[in-house]
Amino acid sequence: MILIIDYNIGNLYSVYNMFKYLGINSKISSSLNDIKIADKLILPGVGHFKTGMENLVQTNLIDTLNEEVLIKKKPILGICLGMHLMTKHSDEGDYNGLGWVDATTRKFQISESLKVPHIGWNDLSYKKASLLNDNISANLRYYFVHSYHVQCNQQADVLATSMYGHEFVAAFQHENIYGVQFHPEKSHKYGIELLRNFNKI
């Protein structure tokens, strides 16, 4: 069972809807026991970084998540804000994150006439092979909506990049920890492939 972690932040049901459509067993929950018995975890999220971290503290999830992810090495996928929360620190609210991946979350600083937030469909350039992008289609496109982006301190963690004014990390992978800036649950068949792959990890 894939557990979609409920920490009182939006965008839980769109992920759940997608798994349901794919016939993959998933559950939305904030129960510590559910997190422990789940095969895999999803850390979704739309919203503010500081609120996200505060909610993780308030829902008392951090110790259990640290144990499942860092010690038991359970596969976890962070989506958008969920990916940001996996980093050490974010400019958004000047706040520390879970620190699972050696990376920071930065505000887009674009000098060109590009608008922030970056909203829309963009393509990726994969930098390494992983189980998440195994056998993935060519000419793929994913839906992005974000004002902040991740900077990895370890190049080896960068799974894919995309371009908006400058190159930014669109996906990372560090051991069992995966993060995507885009929304696979809202990216048609391209996202379906990726979530199917995550289910197979």
Next chain:
Amino acid sequence: MSLRPRVIPVLLLQNGGLVKTYRFKQPKYVGDPINAVKIFNEKEVDELLLLDISCSINQTVPDYNLILKIVSEAFMPVGYGGGIKTADQAKRIFDLGIEKIILNTALQSNPDLISNISSIYGSSSVVANIDYKKNIFGKYRVYFKSGTVKSDYNPIEWALKLQEAGAGEIILNNIDREGTYSGYDVELLLTISRKISLPVVISGGASSMKDFKKAFECGASGMAAGSLFIYKRPHNAVLISYPSADDFKSIYY
């Protein structure tokens, strides 16, 4: 730059059905919204906008059951507008799987609603819609309640105010062009997109791919269209369509 502007079908809801209006009037039933979403899903549309036009006029709350049925079939980003007056209502809608909420009427008396929601869900999730018309003296004025209540706001100053209030995106909707296939109001788009830093989605009047190209050149980040994707001209028979990837290539690449 691989990013192309979004082309967004607009679905108008009224009492649970899918309708299409002409200059915000004469709502005509055109089918079942869930069926329409399934078709748009197959066509891999960039995004969908759902606007429930019955809410602000009838002063009703959002139809959560209908929204849930629709988003369960939508594997693209979906924005919802109609009847949202409180942050709690916005939360309920986000919890159904909607990516963006669209505010309009409630902002007239409560622009702080934007920051109440964006402080929790992020500014990218909060879209402000501006319905406007040109009056007989050629002056632009903002309207609320599905175009039924006129205000003294000029859309340019209103857009700046909404940006300041923390909106993540602005939809500019020209009431007089809606449903008319007369092309977008690129004049106002050009002015507003130069004055505000937020992404602007233009709506009202789309008739062809050329209109998308023109709006893109005038600073639009997204182009919304209703009739163009719901009707087949010349007789406005209901036939859902959407440009193919090749159609887009011919315009933007």
